[in-house]
Amino acid sequence: MTVKGENILLFQRIIPEYRKAIFRYLHNSLGIIVCYSDYTKDMKSVSLDFPSENISKIYYGKSQTAILQNPLPKIFKYKPKIIISEGSTSYGTVWLLVLFRLFFRYKLIIWSHGVKSHQSNAPFQGFSGKLRLFLFNTADAILLYSKTPLKVLSGIVNNPTKIFVAENSIDTDAMNRLYQKLNDKGKYAVKSELGWKHTYNLIFVGRLLKSKGLQQIVEIFELLPVDFDTALHIIGDGPEMSFIKEKAIHNSKIFCYGACFNDEQIGKYFYAADLLLMPKAVGLTIVHAFSFGCPIVSCENVPGDSLSRHGPEFEYLINNVNGIIVENDSILIASQIVELLKDTERYDFFSEQALNIEKKVSMEKMSEGFKNAINYLSNK
Structure with a gap:
């Protein structure tokens, strides 16, 4: 039987906007209470409509994950039987949770990417790798973002039966309802609402x-033929904003919108767009795009470029089915974009296949992974 209510805490650095729906779902279905800290000053904090606990933090390094929080007040308050923690080794709080477990006797679930794609052949190398393996071995259960690292991890950790998968997702049910609403209007009408006047539209959404x-995205766009009537729409905010704004000043086909947290507006962008252009660091945005029938153009990971590695969600992209995976060459990518958009039959097939993402991932299926890990520990 699943332990519910105040018996389960989940420790996070922050709660991004895209995580609100799943954390609300986890609370409603499993009673999980999320403990988190506020954003840094350059990122907008979110308002929450479900029970949660805000905790103070300090940064002890340059990494965004190098955060230390004090979990003790929440442990005393809730007396949890199970604690879930994100599993970055630089997340200082997770090590406090490992230590405090000796005194408070709760079970600890590590929620993690597991093994990154470029490390599959030689995982857990070096000091950081060995530290991560120690964390996995000391955990009572491991919850992975995707199935890809499961096989590798199962052959290495001390107890493979404690590994579970909660495939990363957003609220695909809500996205599907919005897609149906927009589809009733039609693509031409939605493009008109947005003021999009170009024949083809490429989009990037994210930090x-x-x-x-x-910079490569802009380079690819500028390599498209001059007579190929295409616009590039950038939705997001962050350190590269000044670069994008400068490019938009000198190129009337580049549009910069800033950050957007309105689900309906973002849905319109994805629905009206023809392709999501994201050669590097693909993450949950792929699920968002697919939910509106927007295929993706991306690349294999670049050797030696660890910062731009794709997230586990990259496995949802099936080459020549719901998008294309191209060698990381801007000229080649530009030519592939033109070829795909000119081939309407092939493009329509990609778009239809992208919409099938709802059959693969959902909040319900993601929650099931959490439930399986919790039940495993509850029954021990």
């Missing part, structure tokens, strides 16, 4: 970080 390859 404007160097690791996302914004």
Whole structure:
């Protein structure tokens, strides 16, 4: 039987906007209470409509995950039987939770990417790798973002039966309802509402970080034929914003919208767009795009470029089915974009296949992974 209510805490650094729906779902279905800290000053904090606990933090390094929180007040308050923690080794709080477990006797679930794609052949190398393996071995259960690292991890950790998968997702049910609403209007009408006048529209949605390859995205766009009537729409904010704004000043086909947290507005962008252009660091945005029938153009990971590695969600992209995976060459990518958009039959097939994402991932299926890990510990 699943332990519910105040018996389960989940420790996070922050709660991004895209995580609100799943954390609300986890609370409603499993009674999980999320303990989190506020954003840094350059990121907008979110308002929450479900029970949660805000905790103070300090940064002890340059990494965004190098955060230390004090979990003790919440442990005393809730007396949890199970604690779930994100599993970055630089997340200082997770090590406090490992230590405090000796005194408070709760079970600890590590929620993690597991093994990154570029490390599959030689996982857990070096000091950081060995530290991660120690964390996995000391955990009572491991919850992975995707199935890809499961096989590798199962052959290495001390007890493979404690590994579970909660495939990363957003609220695909809500996205599907919005898609149906927009589809009733039609693509031409939605493009008109947005003021999009070009024949083809490429889109990027996410934090404007160097690791996302914004400069390459603009380079690819500028390599498209002059007579190929295409616009590039950038939705997001971050350190690369000044670069994008400068490019938009000198190129009337580049549009910069800033950050957007309105689900309906973002849905319109994805629905009206023809392709999501994201050569590097693909993450949950792929689920968002697919939910509106927007295929993706991306690349294999670049050797030696660890900062731009794709997230586990990259496995949802099936080459020549719901998008294309191209060699990381801007000229080649540009030519592939033109070829795909000109081939309407092939493009329509990609778009239809992208919409099938709802059959693969959902909040319900993701929650099931959490439930399986919790039940495993509850029954021990």
